[in-house]
Amino acid sequence: MWGLFNETILIPFCFLLTLSISVRADPQTKLLNLGCSNYNATNPSLFITNLNATISDLLSHISASDGGGALFATAGNARSVTPVYALAFCRGYLSRGDCLGCLTSAAARLRACGSGTGGRVIYDGCNLRYESAPFFEQGTLPGNAPVCVNGTASAGGFTSVAEGLLQDMSSATPNIAGYFVDEVRGGVYAVAQCAPTVSKLVCSDCLQVAFNNIKGCLPSWEGRAIDAGCFMRYSGEAFFSANNTVDLSAYLSSGHKRKKNTSIIIGVAVVCALVFLTLLLVLVWVRRRKRPQESWRADILGATELRGPMNFHYRDLKSATNNFSKECKLGEGGFGQVYKGTLKNGKIIAVKKLAMTQSKNVKSSFLSEVKLISNVHHQNLLRLLGCSTKSDELLLVYEYMANGSLDKFLYGEMSGMLNWKQRFDIVVGMARGLAYLHHEFHVCIIHRDIKSSNVLLDDNFRPKIADFGLARLMPGDQSHLSTYFAGTLGYIAPEYVIHGDLTEKVDAYSFGIVVLEIISGQRSCDSKLEHVPQHLLELAWKLYEHDNLPNLIDKSLDPNEYDLEEVVRVITIALLCTQTVSLRPTMSEVVVLLLSQHSLHLSLSRPAFIESPGKVRDAVISYTGSSSADPTTILMPKFSAR
Template sequence: MNLQTTTPKKQGFFAATKIELPNNGTTIYAFAQCIETITQNGCFECLKTGYHNMPTCLPNSDGRAYADGCFIRYSNSSFFPDNYQMIEIITNSSVGKQGSRKKGAVIGGVVGGVTLILILLLLSTCFIRRSKSSKRIHRGDVITATMLKGLVSYCYKDLKFATQNFSEETKLGEGGFGAVYKGTLGDGKVVAVKKLTLQHSRKTEEDFFSEVMLLSDVHHPNLVQLLGWCCEGHVRILVYEYMKNNSLDRFLFGERKGYLDWKQRYDIILGIARGLTYLHEESHLRIIHRDIKTNNILLDDDLQSRIADFGLARLLPEDKSHLSTKFTGTLGYTAPEYIIHGQLSEKADVYSYGIVVLEIISGQKSKALEDDGDNENEFLPLNAWKLYERGMHLDLVDKTLDPNDYDAEEVKKIIEIALLCTQGFADLRPTMSEIIGLLQSKGLLEHMIPTMPVLIVTN
């Protein structure tokens, strides 16, 4: 209640408190925030809705509620970042059965306070969905909080100039989301400009905000770095560091096929594994990419791999083994349990990674099976499995590779690692950190025997 009344009065519309219950010594931590574009009264009414919904989270020791424009959270364990400091005392609050009174301290963020709402929203375990009666706030207003994460808010006219009015000459590629252009900013910096085609699509809008919020808070040498964004009217643009060598699929199936030698391919395989390990296990968020494929792997100047396109990414709460969700992704790269049952976990990324590894080794593109004929021979994991069973692993290797350029046993081992990743049962697949260990080990996979991939036929 104190946060409900205090937050609208504070500059920045965010406040936090902690208070100790006198009866059992439990400390309650709480945080509330409104977006800065809302009015003071709008903030109060929004938090009022959240406050009245909070009891439905009980008796959980952690609860969160949000509406369009505000967020409120409580917990009996501290979740405040280290860069918070005490700045003032709020009104006395009645606590405990005997009505004893104790002062609670409001804590204000020195930096990052506005950003916390975005991270907490993503991490929520006890959500109260937005109230129909709450004030409607345009999503573009919320995104301004990510500027505190070091991202740049670009002007549309500057990006238009940088890409020569988004001309065909500057286009790097195009997909279902829109097109990516090479841009040269006023200071001479070269960037990649991803212009989304919204078409008033809520899904594309959500993909945009998902990518901004995730990439503003994750950093790794094997992830493409997001530099900034543009959100003006119906325009949604993401600005990334420029990858001179574009995407991996061009080196495997396109105009640069045959360019990569074995060492370069191995380094790419290892780099992707490191990037996924960071997303799954090392970042403070458990992130499932959901769309690992060769055209979402970019190569920098040194041909090192960078995972890109986080529009479909999802967060996996710490207390869950998987999410149940509608299938979204690319057939031919997608795990069977996700297609059939909608069960999404890190092991779905592991499956996709295995497909990509087979593509890198073979120079062949994985295709989804269709029920219009007998095309099993075109299903890459099945081909690899059949060769593995007969001990003919090396027949899978890209014919553009010089046999004197690689160690046959190492290649065999990596094919077997890929087959471990593409097993039909998710529990049998290794984690990404285990895969790194297997890739870097000198020995063979004597105690790890893959099982046959599952065939999924699509209409």
């Protein structure tokens, strides 16, 4: 709920006012929305201090920006006992001076929130929001609404032109870098914008809601739609210069065309839908006559886009994988073997045969955990389609990724194929997927085995983290913070393998190692554990201490295709993730750091264990009693209580 606090508690934003540029044209500070959290911070004084510092940091970043596109910045003080996250962005047609003026005014408005743990101000020209928890990927939220101006437009055809333009904008904006577009069509001026921190899908969903809201303002001559992660506005009067408008046609999908004969198309669609529905009902009736109803059952002949956990027949999966033949085998890890399968309807899947013996208790917990994991939906997490428990083996069915795992593109047979943009997008996608598992899903899931071979790539090289939640399926692991050990040498956080300390920071450490692999194109450690010449992490820290991080960059990358400062910033974030536990950022913080587009001026501390890289290996051997030379996934017994 968003409410308003009294204004007796003043937040000193004096420093922010000094950032404003003296000459402004129009900062567009018409207030559209002021919202405050109904919850106060437990330590108001400290929270307000952190809030002031965070907002000041935001405006400092924008003040130092070189412009170009919509101005935005993120900031956060997450390590405090009263964390603050903040986001600011301006409409793309504002100058830097006008943007600062708009945001400075918005910051002053936030005094109304007192010590509330969240607040947001939406002006015509900018958005400013802060929260005590990460929110940067939020799009549409309850409370979204149109803001309409009274008075009907006098120009004939204004309504149809405005509606068509706004519809085009809602479709095109997610495809445009920076998520901002302004356009003039038939005397109608309009803009659409998403927060630069959201995904393309979130932007699209948010703008669709905004479009449905704003078209309710027509035939009024002006209207707006406001939401947490997007903004739309149209007007019959100019409110921005038309010199730099964008041609939307290049960003609209090929199938997006407005139809003149709308009524005919709707009529045909309705008839087709009725015919299809009738056939579908007949088919369902026939199938129910042929066999009894089963609960939690997938029809493997019609399985195309599954929406939940499905129970596949073992014989169908056996047939799909050609009896789990060697030719269909995709790989093998600590949790089991993976096979490529083709269903009878032609859909390609991946089947993981778990290395677990089935018992009554194991099966019960297995089904419970599969139901949980199958409800995890994120564009950067591999989707679990279902499972099979009807035989002596436990099988998991996943969506199939044609490009396979990331490791083969870094130091395998496809090494050197990824350019910097692809690598950076993979890093950001991984961070977003882990942030979702840790902070946004209703149960915190710690992966425990983040490594390059557990990151799969779809047809567009978008990363999807695999095997999340599998450690939960191990016998005796009934909670998301179980002490049952899972990990891979070279990626394991030292506090986990040595002491059994399991927190989300374990995944942050492993993420940092994978990022170093992505940038360098090298393995985290040599495949021979004996006489390792140098671990990648140790090398990276030495280069950092000698101010020579560019030497870590993969030589196959074209220097003309990346910004050296950006690559060094990503390396620095990776090292930040490998510090001592208390100094590591959360994955939500990592997302913010990656998208901030500002240089990092941090003083990193080399962890003590880097001085003796064999310590982790020796600890593993002491638990397993083996010094196997293969750095594969290992599962260990529970640690004793400390």
